Amino acid sequence: MTPTASTGSTATTRRRFISTLAVAAAAVPVTAACGSAAGGARRTSTLRYQGWTGQVTLPELAADLGHLGDVRLRWIGNTISGPQDVQSAATGQVDFGGAFNGAVVKLQEAGAPITSVIGYYGTDAKSYTGFFVLADSPIRSPRDLIGKKVGMNTLGGHSQAVQDLYLRRNGLSGADIAKVESLAVPPVTMEQSLRQGQLDVAAINGIFRDKALAAGGVRTLFKDLDFLGQFTAGSYVFRDDFIERNPDTVRAFTAGIAKTIEWSRQRPRAEVIDRMTRILRSRGRNENADALRYWKSWGVAGAGGVMTDREFDTWRAWLEDVGQIKKGRVKAADLYTNEFNPYAGGRGGR
Structure with a gap:
């Protein structure tokens, strides 16, 4: 089932959130909003996103490998902040964003109409x-x-x-x-x-x-x-209304990222680094590729970026303890979906 905004008090909160962000959303140039599908379309061919200086993101690697199928990425600039990236997704300035799961919890508690669809970075012995x-x-x-x-x-x-x-x-x-x-x-x-x-x-x-x-x-x-310990720390999110309009696009994106995570695990480290270095040097953003040679792992815990309650509950509990969100306002299971991930349920990407 495609994720939708929750009902009751959460839906009211989300309506307030959308209202407070109306000015920001209205400020998005018309050309930047063209990537979203309209009407009853089930897919849009282009996804707008933000990158990171001196780094190659999983979506960028997936696109270069051909794992996104006919879905194309359109870079609109760089970010240095996960919370800013998912806020941009929440306001419609980009089509997807990625951030630390605690930031996703906090933004959703504030009423942001977003849902996490796949984990993309985390902590393990190689990446922490x-x-x-x-x-x-x-x-x-x-x-x-x-x-x-x-x-x-x-x-x-x-x-x-x-x-x-x-x-x-x-x-x-x-x-x-x-x-x-x-x-x-x-x-x-x-x-x-x-x-x-x-x-x-x-x-x-x-x-x-x-x-x-x-x-x-x-x-x-x-x-x-x-x-x-080892855990997936961050996830990519889409707006709920984007998922509702473009489920095939979200499925293609999620499957492509999942496949790329596993590709990176299975290929020699030098091959992954060489591929990312070529991507960075060819995109013409005046960046230094030297740091890429130190890449070791994405740190994602689950196969293909499949998510679990624990990866959100750790930060939900902490945010409640420090008083940044109200106790009992959000449940981990309501924050994400593995519906679009071909590795969910032990399917192994098939």
Whole structure:
């Protein structure tokens, strides 16, 4: 069954959300809105999206591999923030967006008419978010973070949630945690900011993490894998009305991403890196491809990005505990669907 907006109080909340975002949605250029299908169409041939500087996203890799079928991607710019990306999807400025699942929970609780359709990044032994300090830093314990500056790609996202959980589980009070200064820093300059002393701690993941480790002179203070284990951390979302109008497109997109996740697992790492490097160099965005050689894994836990309640419940519970959402307002099962994923139910992509 295609996901639709919930009924009752949640539907009312979503109507309020749509109303408050009306100005933002109206500001989207007419040309940018052309990708959405109209009337009773079941698919649109083009999906608008935002990319990341110096990185190749799973949809970009999937498109290059031909895994999206006749669905095409149209890049409209870059983002450095998952929450901003899914907000853009919620307001119709792009057709899909990807973010940390905690940000998805928070946005949906606020009434955003969106549904997660596939997990796209996560934490495992090869891919995790580490909080790094310089090798000679005096910071060695959770309490040492009080009064220090911690850089992360965005506020209210994965890194800040992990940091807060780490500090709470190590006995710091809310007042102590409030004294830890979290700063938003673009991922491409995070390592440099740490080395130049502009930050005391830097939350770095993916290719930028391994690049920093390879350069030396930094050490890991803690990482999410240590106390959360392996999990899928983020998902791609579509607006509910887009899913209703274009179920075949969403199915093709989801199946293509799922296939690409498994392709990446099965192929030699060097082949994946070479493919992404070629994509980045050919798209003409004036980017440096050097960091791509450090890619190791997407970190996705489930086969083909299939999602589970746990991947949303961890962050739902945390958001409730810190008072950012009301208790009992959202249920994990209402936030996502595996309906479009060919790997759901153990189908193995068939």
